[in-house]
Amino acid sequence: xxxxxxxxxxxxGTVLANRxxxxxxxxxxxxxxxxxxxxxxxxxxxxxTYLYVPFGKKTVEDAVRxxxxxxxxxxxxxxxxxxxxxxxxxxxxxxxxxxxxxYDHLVLATGAKLVPDEVPGLVEGGxxxxxxxxxxxxxxxxxEFEGGHLVLSVVGxxxxxxxxxxxxxxxxxxxFRQRGIRDEVDITYTYPIMRLHGLEPVSDWxxxxxxxxxxxxxxxxxxxxxxxxxxxxxxxxxxxxDYDLLVAIPPHAGDDLVTGSGLGDDGWVAVxxxxxxxxxxxxxxxxxxxxxxxxxxxxxxxxxxxxxxxDRIASEVRGQxxxxxxxxxxxxxxEAGMDEATFVEFDYEHTPELRDESxxxxxxxxxxxxxxxxxxxxxx
Amino acid sequence: xxxxxxxxxxxxxxxxxxxxxxxxxxxxxKKADSGTVFELQTSDRGSVTDVPEWVExxxxxxxxxxxxxxxxxxxxxxx
Numbered sequence: 001x002x003x004x005x006x007x008x009x010x011x012x013g014t015v016l017a018n019r020x021x022x023x024x025x026x027x028x029x030x031x032x033x034x035x036x037x038x039x040x041x042x043x044x045x046x047x048x049t050y051l052y053v054p055f056g057k058k059t060v061e062d063a064v065r066x067x068x069x070x071x072x073x074x075x076x077x078x079x080x081x082x083x084x085x086x087x088x089x090x091x092x093x094x095x096x097x098x099x100x101x102x103y104d105h106l107v108l109a110t111g112a113k114l115v116p117d118e119v120p121g122l123v124e125g126g127x128x129x130x131x132x133x134x135x136x137x138x139x140x141x142x143x144e145f146e147g148g149h150l151v152l153s154v155v156g157x158x159x160x161x162x163x164x165x166x167x168x169x170x171x172x173x174x175x176f177r178q179r180g181i182r183d184e185v186d187i188t189y190t191y192p193i194m195r196l197h198g199l200e201p202v203s204d205w206x207x208x209x210x211x212x213x214x215x216x217x218x219x220x221x222x223x224x225x226x227x228x229x230x231x232x233x234x235x236x237x238x239x240x241x242d243y244d245l246l247v248a249i250p251p252h253a254g255d256d257l258v259t260g261s262g263l264g265d266d267g268w269v270a271v272x273x274x275x276x277x278x279x280x281x282x283x284x285x286x287x288x289x290x291x292x293x294x295x296x297x298x299x300x301x302x303x304x305x306x307x308x309x310x311d312r313i314a315s316e317v318r319g320q321x322x323x324x325x326x327x328x329x330x331x332x333x334x335e336a337g338m339d340e341a342t343f344v345e346f347d348y349e350h351t352p353e354l355r356d357e358s359x360x361x362x363x364x365x366x367x368x369x370x371x372x373x374x375x376x377x378x379x380x
Numbered sequence: 381x382x383x384x385x386x387x388x389x390x391x392x393x394x395x396x397x398x399x400x401x402x403x404x405x406x407x408x409x410k411k412a413d414s415g416t417v418f419e420l421q422t423s424d425r426g427s428v429t430d431v432p433e434w435v436e437x438x439x440x441x442x443x444x445x446x447x448x449x450x451x452x453x454x455x456x457x458x459x
Contacts, residue, residue: 157399157403157407158403192403192406193399193402193403193430193434194430194433194434198398198399198403200398220433220434220437220438222406222410222438224410236406236409236410236438237434237437237438237439238438238439266407273395294395294396294397294400348397
């Protein structure tokens, strides 16, 4: 019996579990292979939905489906929290019930979490749209906002969905125009490095659009503290901005489990960028946001990585040399307002080229969001 | 080329494209004490100009940039 254990039921873990039982169909049916997906919640969350919640276009309930509805019946679904990994004994420790689970192949898809308390004052002073509570609170704050200075500050890099801060800023601009109060609102976007986005072509695309829409920008702005009383955000570089409404992309971290088991710093698993094999342990892969690969923390990356990991593990189970590799492929839609969007596609070797935004791409993004559930099931 | 420079913290960002190395440095500098010396190892040519630009803007000190065969070591002291 070969035991494959996947930790994390987000996009990567779910697609991988479904792909593995499909690829290893005969072995699973014969009882020679067991695929276990461990998740600490019975729910699967499609986080891109949260971008639309502040503008009243989606609800937080739209982001959630039961994981049991998305995974193949041949996957052994274990709702439990993993509290330890012993890569020498090849076991994982669970919080409740069964205290240990042994594995022959382990895949960590533990994602990224928000750590806003790393910046003093940010929890009290800032809003975000990276989780259900934050997105709903921001929706209410935006509805009540009648004018003043809105600051969108990208505090944490790397963060989930590198396009989201750009999208939120352009959507907010148009949303205020539609409400007839754009003249009452100043918008400032801040970014930690010398341009507006990590990807230079995206930054080049942003510059004229932000200028046209009168969105101010501050580069080399690494938020160090927020003073909610004074309504001020200060940077490491000595700048400060007054705000009436602060929307921040909070700092992110990986799972403590990763750091605790010696698999990588800051919760990101150190992996070979092509094979996705952990550098500090045998028979361990990492994928999705948890993997320390030099590309975006985006669902598309997790999906493409899941295909690679499924191929590699299936080869290993059959005693073949795994040959599938990840080339860094990433695809992201970028909303350019409330009804136009563009998209980027790139990999380790190629930088993206951006087209002008259009309505069809916006509708393609919305359509993808609806069909996402088929993607998670492994049907698309 | 300095033989004496010893870093308190070495950040191996080789293989990562821009702005990975700079963000790795910023992240570590943020959490460090004043006076900490960093060695940022980067194979990204852009870092050689981007890092000094940020270091100047943020008020830290650029100690030295050392060119190796296939990467650079950029030494920075936190103010």
